[in-house]
Amino acid sequence: MTGRVRRSDPHRRERIIEAALDLIAQHGAPGATYRTVAAAADVPLGSMTYHFPTRDDMLLAAFQRLADDQWARFDRILAELPEGEDPRERVVQLIVTHGEGYGRDMILSAELYALAVRDVRYRELIQGWMNRSRGSLERHFPAELVATIDALQEGLVLHSHISTEPFDIERIRQAVYRLIPEPSILR
Amino acid sequence: MTGRVRRSDPHRRERIIEAALDLIAQHGAPGATYRTVAAAADVPLGSMTYHFPTRDDMLLAAFQRLADDQWARFDRILAELPEGEDPRERVVQLIVTHGEGYGRDMILSAELYALAVRDVRYRELIQGWMNRSRGSLERHFPAELVATIDALQEGLVLHSHISTEPFDIERIRQAVYRLIPEPSILR
Amino acid sequence: MTGRVRRSDPHRRERIIEAALDLIAQHGAPGATYRTVAAAADVPLGSMTYHFPTRDDMLLAAFQRLADDQWARFDRILAELPEGEDPRERVVQLIVTHGEGYGRDMILSAELYALAVRDVRYRELIQGWMNRSRGSLERHFPAELVATIDALQEGLVLHSHISTEPFDIERIRQAVYRLIPEPSILR
Amino acid sequence: MTGRVRRSDPHRRERIIEAALDLIAQHGAPGATYRTVAAAADVPLGSMTYHFPTRDDMLLAAFQRLADDQWARFDRILAELPEGEDPRERVVQLIVTHGEGYGRDMILSAELYALAVRDVRYRELIQGWMNRSRGSLERHFPAELVATIDALQEGLVLHSHISTEPFDIERIRQAVYRLIPEPSILR
């Protein structure tokens, strides 16, 4: 009844990518096998290699999607800055909300880093993502500071997922404000 | 006390752990299977389960070794502070040397984080490591700052392994000095 | 007459056959799959079954081409016999040049034989080829000898491709001359 | 009932080799897959790679067995020469019986040649076999003739399996006797 025969399925590629991301988040990249992803996306195993000739192609596409989505959120939060608000508050918000509500994406990022430190293709993927993020930050902050802000954010978010202590927003705010002293703000 | 070690091949356990770490660094945690590790350590496959009943036990032991070694280095650098030197310079040094010379350990850490975000056992392992590191930092810096310093370091080292840009020690120093303003230094 | 050939890509069928032969020579008959041949001939996979409904049809066509080409060369060498030359020299020449310069065709023949000993269709293909070859030999040699000459040639060429020893033309000549004593020559 | 659990099975390796040869003879080397051989030998699929880490190792072992067995028969026939018998008769016998009764081995040889012309490992296997065969022939015939005798035999046997014509023992005898003129006989 659930479509033993399937003629065409235009969103199949997307479904596979979504399913892959879910599985990576749940069981790590090694858990996103052709088999498990095919089952989760309700796609015959034999058709997987048509869309992604190699398992690596599939993972790469999935992580590219992750990077695109994450950056979009990042950029949106930095873009909608109301008149008169201190942009550093947005950085604080990014760190805290990421630490709190985006567990899945955090897990996926950790997995991506583990691949990236060993494989150029994933490294390049992150580099592209990083550059876009820094571009977004440069709307409000000077270019020389932007890489450091990004690194601080990375470290804080990562540790927040490891640590048992609750998130202390004041501590985050203090760190961000120290790293970006007032006169650094562009606008 | 020495009861755990076999008489015929007393360093076997150690050899296995070293081989496991090498293989994880080269091919990721999934690449360190009983088989590959046994071959690399020149140990019969059938004897692996004697030393590590489960593959996970082996990985855990390997990462524990990593944490111990890393922390020892970390602590040593912070301990040997000559009279009159600014301890923040030691933090700068930690970041830069880690970024430059310890590629293997950085790769292993990334792998460990990827496991930790999904599995408590690895998370607890990192927590222990993190606590010891913070203890070392508290020799010189106030307790409220120490977690942030650690996070900044983490982010900077991680990004240095992804980025193509050369390490800019001045940028690092500026970040560290801003995060830890002079009056914060204990001694 | 030209009705079988497509207008848009008139040599496609030929290109496929050539690509198939190359792939068989390089990786054996099992290596000449629809996919590999399509890629090598730069033809869309989906169009393969139009030209050759079955993979076996494709292989058969390829080997037929091999037989035709090989026999043409064989026949040409035996046909152009200058007045007064001993035709046995031509047999020697056939063996030696085949052993030396026609590696690809030798490899293909071996593959064809492996198929032929189990499958009638390939066996019939070789029979046709063998009969034509014997016809060519009968220009110069009596019918009762012709099968034996052919067999000797086959064995010598085959062994020359296996053996590490260099080709000894004198040894070949002696064998041929003994097998075909002078009075056997027709002309 | 047929032994779901099997503790030890000392002849497993031999059984696998026998099954592999049968399957190669029936369906060609590509038909002797781990799966088909495991089923034919009544061995769990997962244990195949313990005995033969690579499918190629399995095939090589099977063909080595073929070569050993074939040469043993070859050598036996040439060894038991009664006083006063012309050894050339033994060569005739070898060719004829091989052509007639040893279909399976002939098929296997053809398959082996197809592998050998492309792969050194199989080529070396045949070289070893060829050298032993020539050693056997040198009991009765001069060294310079022995390679040619072997080649003639090879070609005649091969063609006999392709041709539709019945085996003509007189034709074979004539060929052998011409190739080995009486004074060549050693004893």
Add this chain to the structure above:
DNA sequence: AATGAATGAGGATTCATTCAT
């Protein structure tokens, strides 16, 4: 205490072929 042998499940791919467009 130590290990060679075994095993069933699952790994990534490749395949010949079909079919809707």
Add this chain to the structure above:
DNA sequence: TATGAATGAATCCTCATTCAT
């Protein structure tokens, strides 16, 4: 007529783990 997409079966091989010795 031509082909991109699809599919189920099969490919080789690896795996963690068990167990008899």
